[in-house]
Amino acid sequence: AQSVAQPEDQVNVAEGNPLTVKCTYSVSGNPYLFWYVQYPNRGLQFLLKYITGDNLVKGSYGFEAEFNKSQTSFHLKKPSALVSDSALYFCAVRGSSGTYKYIFGTGTRLKVLA
Amino acid sequence: EPEVTQTPSHQVTQMGQEVILRCVPISNHLYFYWYRQILGQKVEFLVSFYNNEISEKSEIFDDQFSVERPDGSNFTLKIRSTKLEDSAMYFCASSERTSGGPQETQYFGPGTRLLVL
Numbered sequence: 001a002q003s004v005a006q007p008e009d010q011v012n013v014a015e016g017n018p019l020t021v022k023c024t025y026s027v028s029g030n031p032y033l034f035w036y037v038q039y040p041n042r043g044l045q046f047l048l049k050y051i052t053g054d055n056l057v058k059g060s061y062g063f064e065a066e067f068n069k070s071q072t073s074f075h076l077k078k079p080s081a082l083v084s085d086s087a088l089y090f091c092a093v094r095g096s097s098g099t100y101k102y103i104f105g106t107g108t109r110l111k112v113l114a
Numbered sequence: 115e116p117e118v119t120q121t122p123s124h125q126v127t128q129m130g131q132e133v134i135l136r137c138v139p140i141s142n143h144l145y146f147y148w149y150r151q152i153l154g155q156k157v158e159f160l161v162s163f164y165n166n167e168i169s170e171k172s173e174i175f176d177d178q179f180s181v182e183r184p185d186g187s188n189f190t191l192k193i194r195s196t197k198l199e200d201s202a203m204y205f206c207a208s209s210e211r212t213s214g215g216p217q218e219t220q221y222f223g224p225g226t227r228l229l230v231l
Contacts, residue, residue: 032218034218034219036222041224042224043118043120043205043222043223043224043225044157044205044207044222045222046219046220046221046222049218049219051218090157092157094218099170100145100147100162100169100170100209100215100216101147101159101162101170101172102149102157102159102220103159104149104156104157104158105156106155106156107156107157
């Protein structure tokens with residue numbers, strides 16, 4: 001069965017410091033991996049995805065994520081956090097065939113402190 | 115930039131009542147989805163829809179739920195007889211069609227918060 005784990009409910013980081021939001025997954029076959037961000041009273045906004053190719057993918061707002069097949073991880077990173085990055089971040093996985101549904105993690109609340 | 119829109123943003127209903135949640139997907143998208151998020155829990159897949167029929171559904175999507183594309187722009191989720199446990203945020207999403215099926219990225223609306231009393 002497909003699953004996604006986000007082990008941290010909340011991550012606190014000082015503005016200007018690098019941030020990492022962790023995600024591990026379990027899926028049969030090749031995974032399609034996604035990060036979404038949710039601001040208050042807004043929908044889930046797409047940040048980035050890994051489908052194939054380079055393990056380091058770059059997305060919106062300076063975010064990037066590294067796909068690690070051996071560790072089944074897809075951690076979200078940003079070199080220098082902004083206060084405006086404070087939001088709820090969701091990792092999601094989709095199988096590469098037979099299903100198009102996303103399986104979401106429980107979400108990680110990122111708090112960037114000024 | 116095109117967006118998925120949903121109405122209403124909030125809905126309060128009495129247990130046993132029917133509710134219809136509405137979504138307007140991005141205009142050139144042909145795959146549509148509903149997800150829900152019970153407060154404090156993860157976002158869960160309900161159903162996907164393509165070519166006027168359900169292509170996949172979860173065990174949550176029982177006979178109380180139905181989906182419809184009544185016209186060229188709207189996509190609706192109906193709950194026939196709401197239960198307390200249907201209280202959740204409901205997200206609509208859409209994706210483009212490619213030669214191999216839906217494009218991988220799904221674009222989500224802002225959600226409808228449903229409260230069943």
